[in-house]
Amino acid sequence: MKNFSHLLVKEIKELLNKQLIISLAMMLLIFSFIGNVTKKEMKKAISKQKLAVLDLDRSDLSRNLIGTLNMANFIIEEQSGEKEEVIQKLQQTDLGVLVVIPPGFSQEVSNFKPVEVETYSYLRGISISGTRTSEVVKALLDTTNDFLSNQYLKKRLPDINPAEIKSPIKNREFIIVKDRMAEGSSAAVIGTLYMQSFLLPIILMMIIMYSSQMVITAIAMEKQNKTLETLLTVPISRQAIAMAKMLAAGLVGLLSAAIYLYGFQMAFSFPTNELSSATGGLAPILKQLGLTIDTQGYVLFGLSLFLAILCALSIATILGVLAEDYRTAQSLNIPLVFLILVPYFISLFADINTMSLPAKIVVLAIPFSHPFFAMQNMMFGHMSMFWLGLVYNLVFVTVMLIWTARIFATDRVLTMKLKWGKKKVVL
Amino acid sequence: MAVLEVEGLKKNYGQLEALKGVNFKVDQGEIFGLIGPNGAGKTTTLRIIATLLTPSAGRVTFMGFDLKKNPEKFREKISYLPEEAGAYRNMRGQDYLEFMARFYASNQEEVKEYVSRGQQISDLGARLKDKVGTYSKGMTRKLLLARALMTRPALAILDEPTSGLDVINSLEVREIIKRFAREGVSVLLSSHNMLEVEFLSDRVALIDRGQILDGGSPQQLKDKYQAPNLEIVFKNSVRSNLS
Numbered sequence: 001m002k003n004f005s006h007l008l009v010k011e012i013k014e015l016l017n018k019q020l021i022i023s024l025a026m027m028l029l030i031f032s033f034i035g036n037v038t039k040k041e042m043k044k045a046i047s048k049q050k051l052a053v054l055d056l057d058r059s060d061l062s063r064n065l066i067g068t069l070n071m072a073n074f075i076i077e078e079q080s081g082e083k084e085e086v087i088q089k090l091q092q093t094d095l096g097v098l099v100v101i102p103p104g105f106s107q108e109v110s111n112f113k114p115v116e117v118e119t120y121s122y123l124r125g126i127s128i129s130g131t132r133t134s135e136v137v138k139a140l141l142d143t144t145n146d147f148l149s150n151q152y153l154k155k156r157l158p159d160i161n162p163a164e165i166k167s168p169i170k171n172r173e174f175i176i177v178k179d180r181m182a183e184g185s186s187a188a189v190i191g192t193l194y195m196q197s198f199l200l201p202i203i204l205m206m207i208i209m210y211s212s213q214m215v216i217t218a219i220a221m222e223k224q225n226k227t228l229e230t231l232l233t234v235p236i237s238r239q240a241i242a243m244a245k246m247l248a249a250g251l252v253g254l255l256s257a258a259i260y261l262y263g264f265q266m267a268f269s270f271p272t273n274e275l276s277s278a279t280g281g282l283a284p285i286l287k288q289l290g291l292t293i294d295t296q297g298y299v300l301f302g303l304s305l306f307l308a309i310l311c312a313l314s315i316a317t318i319l320g321v322l323a324e325d326y327r328t329a330q331s332l333n334i335p336l337v338f339l340i341l342v343p344y345f346i347s348l349f350a351d352i353n354t355m356s357l358p359a360k361i362v363v364l365a366i367p368f369s370h371p372f373f374a375m376q377n378m379m380f381g382h383m384s385m386f387w388l389g390l391v392y393n394l395v396f397v398t399v400m401l402i403w404t405a406r407i408f409a410t411d412r413v414l415t416m417k418l419k420w421g422k423k424k425v426v427l
Numbered sequence: 428m429a430v431l432e433v434e435g436l437k438k439n440y441g442q443l444e445a446l447k448g449v450n451f452k453v454d455q456g457e458i459f460g461l462i463g464p465n466g467a468g469k470t471t472t473l474r475i476i477a478t479l480l481t482p483s484a485g486r487v488t489f490m491g492f493d494l495k496k497n498p499e500k501f502r503e504k505i506s507y508l509p510e511e512a513g514a515y516r517n518m519r520g521q522d523y524l525e526f527m528a529r530f531y532a533s534n535q536e537e538v539k540e541y542v543s544r545g546q547q548i549s550d551l552g553a554r555l556k557d558k559v560g561t562y563s564k565g566m567t568r569k570l571l572l573a574r575a576l577m578t579r580p581a582l583a584i585l586d587e588p589t590s591g592l593d594v595i596n597s598l599e600v601r602e603i604i605k606r607f608a609r610e611g612v613s614v615l616l617s618s619h620n621m622l623e624v625e626f627l628s629d630r631v632a633l634i635d636r637g638q639i640l641d642g643g644s645p646q647q648l649k650d651k652y653q654a655p656n657l658e659i660v661f662k663n664s665v666r667s668n669l670s
Binding site: 003006017225234235 | 480
């Protein structure tokens with residue numbers, strides 16, 4: 001045990017070298033910069049929009065319209081003078097939209113005739129806040145039309161609420177998950193679940209990918225630097241050597257993934273935060289539908305993830321033994337990365353439960369797939385799928401660990417090589 | 428008294444018979460040299476005794492322990508210096524010695540003792556504070572030799588110990604090996620530099636194509652084959668075996 005912990009510390013130190021620390025620090029800086037810029041742009045995009053209004057009618061109705069716009073989340077900057085002059089003048093400001101209320105506006109509305117309200121959008125770039133201009137114009141037209149139609153209806157039918165005429169049908173929406181039912185918007189629930197879980201596949205992918213990459217590299221570097229032979233003759237069991245490498249890679253992989261995730265959240269957390277505050281009211285609905293994960297669920301998910309990491313590490317360890325040097329190790333890691341990417345993309349863009357049986361079998365045969373679908377399986381009550389995945393991974397990892405231990409206990413750790421030229425494995 | 432006994436040692440790599448029944452014994456404090464050309468089976472023999480490879484047949488015992496049954500006991504008593512060895516490039520020389528010492532030491536005092544001895548053997552002085560990646564091939568070799576001997580193993584297995592060293596350093600290393608043998612360390616070494624083996628070894632075995640051709644002290648062999656040095660001994664031995 002003393003020698004194992006001694007070796008483990010060395011392995012961690014080797015992996016957690018200056019290059020890795022610098023690259024992680026650089027990545028944090030870059031994500032922090034991206035986060036700052038993105039947040040500023042997003043804040044601009046969702047903040048109250050400034051609107052320039054040129055009222056050429058100057059009637060009570062046009063004043064009412066401006067008042068309505070003011071209440072509808074716009075900051076109004078009223079303009080005066082000739083239309084062309086105002087259009088030119090606003091070029092020099094940061095105002096994005098100009099609304100021109102034409103002369104005779106009130107008269108035309110009173111006669112129930114369509115009125116043309118001109119809007120001028122100033123495009124000054126293609127940033128997120130810049131793309132808001134069209135949304136502003138649309139919101140402006142909706143608000144204006146709503147205001148005007150209300151005016152018409154009030155004039156014609158003074159005793160009836162205009163909103164009841166415009167929307168005579170009210171919708172009560174219910175969501176059913178298995179045997180549970182709750183009232184609420186299905187789009188909002190799906191949107192919330194998606195936004196809350198979109199980081200999960202990324203974290204899983206990074207943890208598994210980092211860990212496997214590290215263990216392959218660690219073993220290949222021992223071979224390349226000719227240190228493996230010496231290490232194999234010191235008084236420590238071969239299994240302990242393999243386990244120390246796997247554990248160190250797992251820990252450093254976990255740390256790197258955590259730092260990446262932190263950086264990722266710094267850069268892209270804004271929409272999620274906004275969404276969670278905006279959809280705070282959905283929490284009881286999610287709970288009612290059983291779409292939340294309790295402590296036991298998180299423990300089971302952790303178990304699924306742990307087994308998947310062990311699967312990746314054991315495969316990577318064997319690949320590392322096959323590699324003669326660092327360069328070969330990188331090539332050998334590519335198929336493993338592709339195997340990790342399959343469940344990653346499927347979890348993002350498809351539903352495993354609605355896939356055809358052969359496709360499902362192929363995806364679920366990949367041991368890393370199971371934690372990607374574990375949360376979904378638990379939430380939607382597909383517990384048999386979850387347990388099957390857990391048992392499959394347990395069997396897989398047991399077989400792989402026994403194989404890894406055997407390879408390390410025999411000559412194969414030194415003699416097993418993948419010969420690219422002859423395309424065969426020499427055992 | 429023999430501490431290492433090798434009997435009928437065979438090793439096959441697929442169809443290739445690398446060792447065809449090797450026998451020899453090494454006494455305590457003795458320097459035993461295996462000499463032969465490249466591909467003769469020297470390194471395979473050393474690797475089996477160092478527990479890196481498993482024999483296809485035969486028996487190796489060291490201080491009463493059977494290699495097949497107790498490889499871990501072997502590892503506690505032996506130290507192996509491979510021909511093409513390296514040290515961790517990101518470690519400082521000093522840290523490398525300490526890292527290796529901890530596997531053998533039972534307490535901190537022993538670690539200090541081993542490291543101090545390693546510093547003396549390596550003779551690298553202040554350079555031990557530099558990373559191994561900055562060392563020349565010769566410096567690395569001295570560090571590795573220091574690592575192999577600092578724990579005073581019961582058996583030091585040295586494969587081409589002076590490989591990559593210049594004349595001065597080679598002479599120093601040979602003196603160090605002799606000194607440790609005088610202090611009771613048994614040494615099993617291999618080299619294709621037969622003059623070096625002649626200088627160092629108390630007894631030698633001539634190995635070719637996986638078989639021991641002959642063995643004895645360098646002087647006995649020179650007398651037997653009426654040769655001025657071991658190179659001629661080896662040549663005559665191969666010729667007489669072929670005939």
